[in-house]
Amino acid sequence: xxxxxxxxxxxxxxxxxxxxxxxxxxxxxxxxxxxxxxxxxxxxxxxxxxxxxxxxxxxxxxxxxxxxxxxxxxxxxxxxxxxxxxxxxxxxxxxxxxxxxxxxxxxxxxxxxxxxxxxxxxxxxxxxxxxxxxxxxxxxxxxxxxxxxxxxxxxxxxxxxxxxxxxxxxxxxxxxxxxxxxxxxxxxxxxxxxx
Numbered sequence: 263x264x265x266x267x268x269x270x271x272x273x274x275x276x277x278x279x280x281x282x283x284x285x286x287x288x289x290x291x292x293x294x295x296x297x298x299x300x301x302x303x304x305x306x307x308x309x310x311x312x313x314x315x316x317x318x319x320x321x322x323x324x325x326x327x328x329x330x331x332x333x334x335x336x337x338x339x340x341x342x343x344x345x346x347x348x349x350x351x352x353x354x355x356x357x358x359x360x361x362x363x364x365x366x367x368x369x370x371x372x373x374x375x376x377x378x379x380x381x382x383x384x385x386x387x388x389x390x391x392x393x394x395x396x397x398x399x400x401x402x403x404x405x406x407x408x409x410x411x412x413x414x415x416x417x418x419x420x421x422x423x424x425x426x427x428x429x430x431x432x433x434x435x436x437x438x439x440x441x442x443x444x445x446x447x448x449x450x451x452x453x454x455x456x457x
Contacts, residue, residue, distance in 0.1 A: 293319050294457065295354065297371075299381075299410065301452040303358065303422065305445070312359030314422070314449065316383070316408075319354050322368050330368065334437070335430045342428065343404050347386055356385075356408075364406070377414035379454075384408070403427045407439055408449070416454030422447040 295317035304311045326349060334342045346367045353369040368384040385406050403425040410420035424447060427440040 295319055296321075296456070298455045298457060299452060300455070301410075301420065301449040303447050303449055305447045310359075314356060314358050316356040316366070317354050318366070318369050319351070320369075321371050322349075322353055326368070327370065331437075334428065335432075339404075339428050343386055346384065346405075354383075356383075378418075379410075379412040379416075381410040381412065381420075382408070383410075403440070410449065410452055410454075412452065412454055418452045418454075420449035420452055422449055 297318040299314075299316040299318075301314050301316075302311065303314045330342060330345060333345045349367045352365040352367055354366040355363045356366060357363045364385050366383050366385050368382070370382045372380040372382070374380065386404060405423075405426045405428055407423045407426045407428070408420060409422075410418060412418035423439060423441045425441065429438050429440070430436075431438050
């Protein structure tokens with residue numbers, strides 16, 4: 263009897279979890295993106311590759327940028343991640359190979375005088391339960407940062423740092439990004455499209 267209840271509870275929990283994931287994904291799909299990016303991701307260090315799709319619903323505001331920068335400068339990276347994840351509505355989402363998708367909390371579209379663009383995006387990094395329980399060094403690297411360099415036609419390349427530690431260098435007055443792995447993920451054949 264106890265096993266039967268446990269099995270029923272397990273099925274109900276799984277059903278509820280799938281329903282939540284489906285509703286979140288459906289909510290994201292209902293919104294029409296203002297910009298989409300498709301690219302091919304290649305990580306030489308692991309020999310992995312696949313297509314990454316990014317949908318942007320809105321660009322981060324100047325106020326959001328200033329709030330995040332001030333939080334990093336005054337309170338450090340842990341508070342920055344908490345503040346980043348509270349931004350609503352999310353700015354978009356990305357899908358990587360073998361994933362259901364990741365919300366993006368920050369996306370800036372920096373247009374240059376010649377019409378080229380530098381796009382910066384960020385989200386939190388998914389942390390495995392075992393990683394959190396054992397308090398591994400990788401717990402300090404809780405951001406995923408994406409940078410794209412696009413020409414006037416919306417084509418280009420970029421980098422993704424899936425496990426980044428961000429800090430503020432007061433002397434240089436600049437943000438520093440440290441990668442947990444030796445090499446970032448190369449994003450090639452980037453194509454920007456307006457739906």
